[in-house]
Structure formats: structure tokens, C-alpha cells
Amino acid sequence: MARRTKTPVSFDAELSALPPELRWREWMGRVEAVIFASPEPVTREVLAKVVGRDCSLDHLIDDIRAELRGRPYELVAVAGGWQHRTRKSFAEAIQVATGRGTTETKPLSQSEALVLLCIGYFQPITRGELSQFFGREISRDTIGHLRRLGFIAAGPRAPQPGAPYTYVTTREFLAHFGFDTLRDLPDMDALEDAGLLSKDRLLAGDIPLGLGAGEPDDEELGEEVEADEES
Structure with missing residues (x-):
């Protein structure tokens, strides 16, 4: 008997059925979620997989950064991609609470x-x-x-x-x-x-x-x- 395979669910990157404002908000959420979930900087090529072909990732990133103003973390461009990082002004609080950052993980002479x-x-x-x-x-x-x-x-x-x-x-x-x-x-x-x-x-x-x-x-x-x- 032939083995039945499950039909893969297609991912809707374009979201053409949504009004422009809702589409943009959904793209922002997707991009931020992908960056948040990754332990490494996320490249433009990776992020392009979850947004529409006509989406400007640079403008999208700018809007996410604007929403993060005043938050203790930010979205930074690093190593050819983007990554969430806590703001430097909170480094001492993080050290006091968790002990992280009190020793250099990669010491150099x-x-x-x-x-x-x-x-x-x-x-x-x-x-x-x-x-x-x-x-x-x-x-x-x-x-x-x-x-x-x-x-x-x-x-x-x-x-x-x-x-x-x-x-x-x-x-x-x-x-x-x-x-x-x-x-x-x-x-x-x-x-x-x-x-x-x-x-x-x-x-x-x-x-x-x-x-x-x-x-x-x-x-x-x-x-x-x-x-x-x-x-």
C-alpha cells in the first residue's frame, strides 16, 4: 500500500489579503520574532523569507527600532545582520542581578x-x-x-x-x-x-x-x- 505524505502548508509571505497597515505590522512581528529567537545575528537573506517581495527591510527595521526606544534592549546591526542586545546602560543592573558579565568569557592578553x-x-x-x-x-x-x-x-x-x-x-x-x-x-x-x-x-x-x-x-x-x- 502506498504511503501517504502530508501536503506541506505553504507559508504566506506576501499577506496580500491583509490591508497594508496590518500587513506591515505582521511583517514587523515576524522579523522581530526571528531575530529574537536566533542566538546569532540574522542576515537580510534570512529575514527576506518571512516578508513580501516588495517589503523594505531597512524601513521595517527602522520602525521596529522606533518602537523599542525607551526599552532596555535594542536592535543592532552587527556582523552583517541584526541582533537583539540589552542596552549598555543596564549592564551593571544585569551583573548585580545575575552575575553575568562580571568575567570576560573570551579573555585576551x-x-x-x-x-x-x-x-x-x-x-x-x-x-x-x-x-x-x-x-x-x-x-x-x-x-x-x-x-x-x-x-x-x-x-x-x-x-x-x-x-x-x-x-x-x-x-x-x-x-x-x-x-x-x-x-x-x-x-x-x-x-x-x-x-x-x-x-x-x-x-x-x-x-x-x-x-x-x-x-x-x-x-x-x-x-x-x-x-x-x-x-
């Missing part, structure tokens, strides 16, 4: 933070180039820790002898630090335009970049690329 900053500005970049920036070897341990935290990933191989791997930042990097895109990195354009932040000048040694007193040197660890990066 001073040297790791500086390495991550350089990768953010100058990606794709090799470990060898990073070592030139700092005037000391940047170990595979440092790179591996940043990778385990999800802040960086292997990029394309560099056009250099041995074709070493480059490193690039990830969406997790953007989300963790509250950036929508890399263009949101602090004063990147102004620093570059002023000639204060230049990959070529740093590699040439024209801009000293130290780790500060008291920072221990990482142990040099052999090869440029770890075995797991070959996969």
Missing part, C-alpha cells in the same frame, strides 16, 4: 589583543608579517588561541615563497566586538588617510609597535602552518 587588532586592519596577513610588525616571533600558540576563540580563520595562501597561510577575522569577531562590518573598526579610514596606519610602513619598520613592558615573549614553535590548517 595584551599581546593577543594587539595581534588581533593588526589582523583586523591588515587582513589577509601571514604570521611572518605579524612577527615583522612586532619585532618578535608571533607563536602558533597565539594564533591558535585566537582561532579557538573564533575570532580569526585561515585565509588564502600568500603569494610568497612557501605560500604561507594568511589570517582573516570572522563574523564572530564582528559580533563579539559589536561591529557590523570591518569599516566600523575605530578610525580606520582616518588613520590610513593620515598615514599613521600603513601595512607597508609597518613592514618597513617606520612605525614602531611594541607590546609594552612586562609582556613575556611567546616560545617560537617551528613551522609556519599547523598540520590541521592543511585540511
